[in-house]
Amino acid sequence: MRIPTPEAKDPPSPCFHERNRPKCTFPYRVLSPSTTTRTFTENLLRFILGSLLILSGAVMAKEKTTANHWAFTLPQRHEAPAVRDAQWSSHPHDVFILKKLEGTGLEPNPPADPRTLLRRLSFDLTGLPPTPEEMAAFEMAFQEDPDASLKELTDRLLASPQFGARWARIWLDLARYAEDQAHIVGDNSKLFYPNAWLYRDWVINPLSPPRMMLSTTSLKKQIPSSLDTVLDKAKAVNRELGKQDQEKFAEYLDSVRGLEKKIDQQRPWLDRPKPTTEMAEPRPAPQTADEMKIMMELMALAIETDSTRVMTLSSGFANGDFGLQGGYHGFSHHGELPEKTEALKLIEGNQIAQMAYLIELLKGKEDSINGGTLFDHTMILFGCGMATGTHSCKNMPLVLAGGGFKLGDHRALPEGKTERVKACNLLLSMLQNFGLEVDQFGTSTGTRVGLSMMRRHSSKP
Numbered sequence: 001m002r003i004p005t006p007e008a009k010d011p012p013s014p015c016f017h018e019r020n021r022p023k024c025t026f027p028y029r030v031l032s033p034s035t036t037t038r039t040f041t042e043n044l045l046r047f048i049l050g051s052l053l054i055l056s057g058a059v060m061a062k063e064k065t066t067a068n069h070w071a072f073t074l075p076q077r078h079e080a081p082a083v084r085d086a087q088w089s090s091h092p093h094d095v096f097i098l099k100k101l102e103g104t105g106l107e108p109n110p111p112a113d114p115r116t117l118l119r120r121l122s123f124d125l126t127g128l129p130p131t132p133e134e135m136a137a138f139e140m141a142f143q144e145d146p147d148a149s150l151k152e153l154t155d156r157l158l159a160s161p162q163f164g165a166r167w168a169r170i171w172l173d174l175a176r177y178a179e180d181q182a183h184i185v186g187d188n189s190k191l192f193y194p195n196a197w198l199y200r201d202w203v204i205n206p207l208s209p210p211r212m213m214l215s216t217t218s219l220k221k222q223i224p225s226s227l228d229t230v231l232d233k234a235k236a237v238n239r240e241l242g243k244q245d246q247e248k249f250a251e252y253l254d255s256v257r258g259l260e261k262k263i264d265q266q267r268p269w270l271d272r273p274k275p276t277t278e279m280a281e282p283r284p285a286p287q288t289a290d291e292m293k294i295m296m297e298l299m300a301l302a303i304e305t306d307s308t309r310v311m312t313l314s315s316g317f318a319n320g321d322f323g324l325q326g327g328y329h330g331f332s333h334h335g336e337l338p339e340k341t342e343a344l345k346l347i348e349g350n351q352i353a354q355m356a357y358l359i360e361l362l363k364g365k366e367d368s369i370n371g372g373t374l375f376d377h378t379m380i381l382f383g384c385g386m387a388t389g390t391h392s393c394k395n396m397p398l399v400l401a402g403g404g405f406k407l408g409d410h411r412a413l414p415e416g417k418t419e420r421v422k423a424c425n426l427l428l429s430m431l432q433n434f435g436l437e438v439d440q441f442g443t444s445t446g447t448r449v450g451l452s453m454m455r456r457h458s459s460k461p
Contacts, residue, residue: 114142121153126162127169164208171203275305288321292354300361303374315351322346332391352399355382359401379403379430383423396423403433406452426451 080092081099088108089095101108112120118138122130130138141149157163179196234253238246279301285291295313302308317328324331324343331347334340362375370377383398400407413421424442429451431438 114139117142117150118153121157125154125157125166126160127166128162161208164204164206167207168200168204172200177203275307277301277305288316288318289350289354292350293357296354296358296361299358300365300374303362303378304365315354317347322350351382355380355399355401362402375402376404377402379405379433381426381430394420398423398426400426400430403430404453405433411450421448 078096080095083089083095083098084102085098086095088098098108115135118130118135122128122134138149138153141152177196177200178193180192234249238249241249279297282294282298285294292315299311299313302311317324317331319325319327322343324346326343328347331340331343334344358380359375362378363373365374366372367374367377380401380403381398382401383396385396386393387396422442422444424444425446426448428438428441428444428446429448431441432447433453
């Protein structure tokens with residue numbers, strides 16, 4: 001924990017074509033027995049099941065192709081091969097093409113004329129043919145300076161709004177985008193999608209030139225809450241449900257609203273300039289200990305760049321780490337058996353070692369704003385929510401480091417056998433040191449007695 005220094009219409013329901021959606025039956029009713037409810041429930045469950053089938057299929061396909069698919073192969077730099085006609089190539093990449101052609105006894109085609117070049121680029125980048133005026137202008141510019149005119153043409157097409165629409169169409173086709181159900185629409189206005197353009201533009205805008213990009217602020221004004229859009233329909237569905245099903249439906253709506261609030265909270269981060277670093281992206285590590293070390297380095301880097309002020313990390317154990325066979329939970333029920341307690345020492349000893357590594361990283365980085373080191377202004381809490389064996393929540397070991405506290409000793413609390421000091425008292429002290437004006441956290445009865453500061457830190461916005 002880094003201490004801070006002080007009107008839309010209702011969209012129609014999703015439509016699934018019978019021949020393409022997963023075939024499944026539901027021999028039981030999940031919600032109320034009315035016809036409307038059964039239709040709603042079955043459509044919802046079919047949608048969820050279909051999504052899971054697609055995801056599982058994608059995962060299986062990825063596992064089968066990861067080993068040899070080009071997308072998962074690290075690019076390697078290759079030296080340009082020797083060719084007979086070295087003068088033909090105008091770019092280093094051309095040499096590789098020419099080598100293949102020479103190997104098959106073929107010769108390159110002659111250079112394309114300006115009209116052909118213009119048509120190729122226009123169709124490839126925008127999907128549209130050039131106008132006669134564009135053709136005449138490009139031919140004239142190409143005669144004066146071929147390279148400059150070709151570069152200018154490419155930049156102009158990339159900056160055109162048609163470029164975004166052309167390449168977004170590929171995904172829109174895959175997503176089966178439509179503004180109505182043309183195959184069955186007829187005169188039924190309920191099968192039109194009046195707000196479908198919101199999704200269309202959401203796909204197109206990121207691929208369009210900067211002048212067409214919507215800021216997060218304007219986007220928020222144009223696109224209302226998903227629940228606000230379907231509120232009337234949700235009320236109609238709710239009236240058809242039984243009391244227990246209404247409670248479940250309300251929980252679902254609350255979860256959607258909560259997700260939207262989280263997205264709203266993250267919008268400022270989208271517009272904020274991101275920190276940069278010279279650290280290379282880490283490669284996956286074979287052992288948990290190696291992965292933990294990478295996580296410590298990333299956490300220290302996040303604190304150094306002020307990318308976040310609060311982080312949590314749950315450390316587990318993978319079967320095979322440290323030469324152990326079994327699961328962390330199984331070892332926790334050790335029953336004082338030596339082989340299990342020795343396994344826990346290896347697992348939790350690594351956790352302590354990783355915490356020590358994080359502390360050393362933070363001690364080695366200066367805090368240019370507050371003075372001292374990052375460790376002086378960062379609180380690190382290590383512990384567990386329950387004990388081994390019976391998983392009791394009493395007498396829990398906690399380790400607190402950094403944050404400007406006067407530390408360096410071991411204390412067993414409470415001293416009296418009948419007394420009890422809650423861990424949330426310590427958490428309340430940390431929150432207050434973090435700069436939050438709170439008097440209680442959970443069931444705390446006060447702050448951690450005897451925990452004092454080495455020196456007072458100035459507040460930072």
